[in-house]
Amino acid sequence: MSAENRTIRIATRKSALAMWQAEYVQSQLLRHHPHLTVELLPMSTQGDKILDTPLAKIGGKGLFIKELEIAMLEGRADIAVHSMKDIPVEFPHAFGLHAICPRENPFDAFVSNSVTQLDDLPHGAVVGTSSLRRQSQIRKYRPDLTIRDLRGNVNTRLAKLDNGDYDAIILAAAGLIRLGMPQRIVQQLPADISLPAVGQGAVGIECRNDDDELIALLQALNDPQTHLRVSAERAMNARLEGGCQVPIGSFATLDGDTLTITGMVGKPDGTKLIYASATGKAHRAEGLGIEVAEALLAQGAKEILQALYE
Numbered sequence: 001m002s003a004e005n006r007t008i009r010i011a012t013r014k015s016a017l018a019m020w021q022a023e024y025v026q027s028q029l030l031r032h033h034p035h036l037t038v039e040l041l042p043m044s045t046q047g048d049k050i051l052d053t054p055l056a057k058i059g060g061k062g063l064f065i066k067e068l069e070i071a072m073l074e075g076r077a078d079i080a081v082h083s084m085k086d087i088p089v090e091f092p093h094a095f096g097l098h099a100i101c102p103r104e105n106p107f108d109a110f111v112s113n114s115v116t117q118l119d120d121l122p123h124g125a126v127v128g129t130s131s132l133r134r135q136s137q138i139r140k141y142r143p144d145l146t147i148r149d150l151r152g153n154v155n156t157r158l159a160k161l162d163n164g165d166y167d168a169i170i171l172a173a174a175g176l177i178r179l180g181m182p183q184r185i186v187q188q189l190p191a192d193i194s195l196p197a198v199g200q201g202a203v204g205i206e207c208r209n210d211d212d213e214l215i216a217l218l219q220a221l222n223d224p225q226t227h228l229r230v231s232a233e234r235a236m237n238a239r240l241e242g243g244c245q246v247p248i249g250s251f252a253t254l255d256g257d258t259l260t261i262t263g264m265v266g267k268p269d270g271t272k273l274i275y276a277s278a279t280g281k282a283h284r285a286e287g288l289g290i291e292v293a294e295a296l297l298a299q300g301a302k303e304i305l306q307a308l309y310e
């Protein structure tokens, strides 16, 4: 049987956003390779089951992908589809990211039912986010606001806002757009207020490193520009040893073959945020990411990050 006639099984989490991403990859695979059969294998992961404990305590974001990797090792699935911002810097060695799809809106979205921009929230208003990165930046910009924890998938978070538990919440614009709710974005937060997470808005495809035939099929779905930008951002994160749940932002842009990357590390209480940028030829994406990490380390990034683990 030729590669073009294979059956590709996609392991995915069951959340609405994960399912959207898996279906997107399914449709793109069929568009480029019409003779494939592409099936979805929706799975519950440890990360989805344990909702009441902070992620950092139960093993971090790797928990959301381990079951998917076991399914691939056991031959029940061929690929796994992930939000790039949710996957750890390092992969188990048998696996790799073999395609990164075109990036959706990478910015954070301010979502509220009462005001139309962050600046209009009254003093003391309650903003929901569990992201240390968002918390740090919002506190810096509006030290008068109260930040309250907010976990769950996108729909759960929106329901908590609509219940009146928060005056506003911060979500990734990409998730809202993909789930068909762009009208929920009342303000797109610019990078100088909320620098996005590493890989935010990009979807990656993981498979076993030894499946050459499949890796070749996936190349049609890879977007080289997104790949370069996300590679720079992930290289920065790797150099900072920024695992899961860290107050780190990283955002790369491309202008022709010139790549610019900006990084940020912040104290969760918003009292100290450090920034660095680098610009250079796009083929040096990873080197530029590492340069930014070094510049952040020179300004005290390590001390900020270490304090979090104590």
Ligand SMILES: NCc1[nH]cc(CCC(=O)O)c1CC(=O)O
Pocket: 017, 083, 084, 085, 086, 154, 170, 171, 172, 173, 174, 175, 199, 200, 201, 202
């Ligand atoms: N951590 C949850 C998560 N993972 C991916 C997205 C959507 C954005 C993306 O694909 O980068 C979201 C929601 C959010 O952060 O608001």
